[in-house]
Amino acid sequence: MITAVGPIALWDAAPEEIRDPRVILNVGQIARVAGWIGSLPDVSPFNFTGPAFPPEGHPAALDYFFGATLQQFGFWEESRGRYGAPMIAQMGGVKSKGSDYLWRAYLRKLTSDQSHFYLPSSHADMSREDMLDLFRSDDGSDPMPVLDLRLAQAHAYGKDMVSLGLSPRSVVERANASEESLHAFLEQLDHIGGYKEDPLRKKGMLLAIILSQRPECFLHLHEDVSIPPIIDYYLMRSCLRIGLLDVVDAALEEKLIGREILQSEEEWAVRYAAYEAIQQVVERSGKSMGAVDWFFFNARQRCPEMTDPECARCPVDPVCAHRKELFQPVLRTTFY
Ligand code: SF4
Incomplete structure (x- = not known):
């Protein structure tokens, strides 16, 4: 379903695409990371079962x-x-x-x-x-x-x-x-x-x-449907640190490094660019969104908020730009 950049193909009343020039995609790095991910074995998608979730078949x-x-x-x-x-x-x-x-x-x-x-x-x-x-x-x-x-x-x-x-x-x-x-x-x-x-x-x-x-397969997704990126704050942090995005506005970069509360337009600049970057990584890598998610999930574990990144133990290390000082947009929303 995703044949266009952004979420347009998914709904009738699509949001207006507004790219903010303060954050741009690093096309070379996207290709490099996509190539790296393309060489990884696929993993099974998480089925949302386990001690934190309802048992399979529970009526609620x-x-x-x-x-x-x-x-x-x-x-x-x-x-x-x-x-x-x-x-x-x-x-x-x-x-x-x-x-x-x-x-x-x-x-x-x-x-x-x-x-x-x-x-x-x-x-x-x-x-x-x-x-x-x-x-x-x-x-x-x-x-x-x-x-x-x-x-x-x-x-x-x-x-x-x-x-x-x-x-x-x-x-x-x-x-x-x-x-x-x-x-x-x-x-x-x-x-x-x-x-x-x-x-x-x-x-x-x-x-x-x-x-x-989920094992119950409540929602039936067609096999050929493309899943759009689910942009959370850890994914934005990864995009910035790995170098999939370039923040070309010095004032915004300073705010990100300082973990300052952003204006909503500043947050959107990073968030929408991350959406496009992840979408391109999926398309160029030839991998499913599940495999790409797995890759960034591992990056999240090694690249946390409050302690130094553990690059030597991170699967992204060979292709990472190591922009460790950058941080996800800080803005209170109900979105993520
Ligand atoms: S290599 Fe280091 S900086 Fe890059 S994503 Fe992994 S932990 Fe973070």
Whole structure:
């Protein structure tokens, strides 16, 4: 489905493409990295099972993923106008970082037999106390950043689903009945709070990938469908450090290095360029988005936010530009 640059081919009302000249693609480096990835063996896509996820076949699994995926954003704290630190906390004796913590927090409702919590109607009526209880850590504190923003997302999701008469099951069934299931799925999410706000549909695409890769195969994606990039902050950090992008504006580069809060136009300059760069890496490498994701996932592990990159142990090292000082755009959004 992706035959054009950007998300145009995926939906009828595509966002306007606005490239910002402050961040440009490094075509030579994209070709180099794509060639390197092209030589790697493929790996199996992650099937979103394990201790943080509902067991295969659980009747509440679909509701769980719709409700939890819309909260997959903003796992970091601000400190004096800059990036402070990633969210890390302990729950059930397990210390985990942002996204993993969130999956586990939502899972508690399933193991405590409160799976009605995931229903859109429950999201519409969720109280602040409900959400505090959801995210409470072992020491009794609330470690989850931007709780009120999360509550607003939950309400927006629940209210839109209820008012449109939709359920996770009906959304998936309608998509599966279409010849272009991914298009049909994203088009429905374009009307649902928590998913509809992002022009690059990061959370919507993540949900599509999860539902298609779960053992239940909730969402049926056609074999030849191309998956657009799911641009998260770790992927932008990788694009910058590996050198797939060149920041040609000195003021913006300084802000990125300083981990300063950006203007939304500055953030978009990096985010949209990263979207295009990853898309080109996929196309040039001849690999699936799953294989490219695997490559960058490993880079993320070796190239973290708060400690020095471990280049010698990183699979990207032979082709990396090693721009270790660069950091992902720092801006509070509900997109990623
Ligand atoms: S860990 Fe080193 S080699 Fe790997 S992406 Fe980061 S800077 Fe590049």
